[in-house]
Amino acid sequence: MSEKPAWLKPHGRPWGVSSSQVVYDNPWITVTEYQAIAPTGRPALYGKIGFKNQAIGVLPLHADGTVTLVGQNRFSLANYSWELPEGGAPHGEDPLDGARRELAEEVGLRAADWRQILRMELSNSVTDEIATGFLAMDLSPTETAPDETEDLAVARVPFREALDAAVDGHMPDAITVALLLRVHLMAVRGDLPAELAALIL
Template sequence: MSSARSQWKIHGERVVDENRHIRLSTVDVELPDGTRFTQYVARMPRCAMTLVLDDQRRALLMYRHRFIVDQWVWELPGGYVDHAENVAAAAAREVEEETGWRPRTMTKLVSFQPSIGSLDQPQEIYLARGADRVDTDPDINEAEAVRWIPLTEAAEMIETGEIVGAATVVAIYRALTLTP
C-alpha cells in the first residue's frame, strides 16, 4: 500500500476563493496509473459540537432550516472553533449561545472528517452529561426550536430523515453504544 501512496503526485494547487470560513482551491493530481485530473478541495475551520444528554438519556437538539439542502432538520448545537480557542470551551460556548443551556461537563466523544474526498473540515464532538438553563434565550438566527428528545427517538429520526447532518448522526449512534 505504501508504494501506491508514494506514487500519488500533486502538480500544483490554485486558490479559487478564501475567507475566514472556507478556502476553496483546485489541485492538479496524478494517480499511480498516470491518470491526471483537477480536484476541487475545500478546507474549513475545525468545528465543535456537543451532544448534551440529561439523566433520562434525552438529547438536547435544535430544529433549524438548512437552506443549502432546503430542509428543516434536528441537529446538535455547535460551530466553528475560534483560532486560539480551546475546542471543549468552544463546544460549550456554542451550546449556551444556540440553546440557552449551559453544559455541566464536557468529555470528548469522537473526532471525524465528514467528507475526506474533497473537504478538509475537522469535526470534534463532545458529550455533556446534564445542563443548566441560563437566563439568555437561544439565538433566533440559530434555531426555530430547542427540545430534549429521547436518544432512541433521535435514532428513529435519523431513519425518517429528520436528522441528516453527519455530526448529529455520528453522535447519536455513538451515544447509543455508551452505558448510562
Template sequence: MDSFTEKTIKKEIIFEGKIIDLAVHDVKLPNGKESKREIVTHPGAVAIIAMDEEENIVLVDQYRKPLEKTIAEIPAGKLEQGEDPLECAKRELEEETGLVAATWTALGSFYTSPGFADELIYLFLAEDLSGGNVNLDEDEFVESYKVTVEDAVKLIESQKIHDAKTVYAIQYLQLRKLQKKLG
C-alpha cells in the first residue's frame, strides 16, 4: 500500500446501466480526513489500428451523442463479461469494418479517464487484412474508410478525430515510423 491510498469506508451504487455503473464512495484520505469520490465502472474495451500493406489505417465515422457530432475513430468496442481482449478485437474489427486480420500484435493498454473511471482500453495492431462480414449492432451506424497516417494527423488538427484512443494510436504510429527512420 502506498502513502496515497484512499480507503473506501462506504459505497453507494447510484446507477447500473448497460455500459457503465456509477457509485459514490466515501473515502478516508491519507491524511485521515474523509471525502467523496464519484466513480464510473466500465467493463473495458479494445481499440484496433487496422493497417493495410500500404500502411493506410482504417477509420470509422460514428455519431457520438454526448458530443452531438460525428467523429472519426479507429475501430473499437466494449469487452463482454469475461471476454478475452484479443477475441473482442477480432470481433469488433470484423463487425465494424468487414475486415479480418491474419496478424495481431498487442500494443499495451491505457486508462481513459482515471480521475473518475476505471475503463481500460487494450490497443491492438491488426495487419494482413482481408474481407470479412460487416455485422453492426442494431443501434450502431458507422462508415469505414482508409487514410494515411499523415492524413490522420490532419484529421486530428481539424478535430474530425477528437477522441483520446484514436489520437493515442496515431501518435503511436508516428513514433514507430520515427523509430524505423532512426534505425
C-alpha cells in the first residue's frame, strides 16, 4: 500500500448529534433518525441505515485469465444482476473467513492464494456499510451451499470481457465494478504474476 498523501486530511468540524431514535430494526439493518448538528453549526434531520454485517466481495481469478461470476434476481431494484461472488460477514468475524465461505457457497470454489485488495464505503451519505474485497487465485472445486433464498446462475468468462461489461454499464454492481478495475490496475502495475497479467491485459 502506498503512503497516504499529505492532502488527505480532515477539514472543518465533524457532525454532532443532539438526540437519536431507532425507527426500524430487523436482523440485517437498523434505521436511526438523528437530530444532528451540521459541520456548519446548523441543525439538521438525518437518517442512517446501520448494517449488521460487513459486505464481502471476491474476484475468483483462474490461471487461464477467466473469472467466475454469479447471476441472480435482486429484490431492491427488481433487476437481474450479474456480479462477483458477494455476501456478508458479521462484524467481529475476520472478513477473509466470510470471503472463503461466500466463494464456496455461491460458486463451489476454494482458493489457495488470497489477497485483500480493496476496502470501500458503499454509500457513506446515509449508511455505515463497509465492503472488503478479495482476490482469490489458485482455485479448485468444492461443494456449493447457496442460501435457501438464492437461485444462482454461474458463468466463467474472460477477465477482459467481464471488465468491459462492467465499465459499459452491463454489470453495475458497485463491488463488482471496483474489484475488476482494481485487479486490472494490479496487472498494469506488475502486482500479479507476469503470465496472468498478460492474460488480463
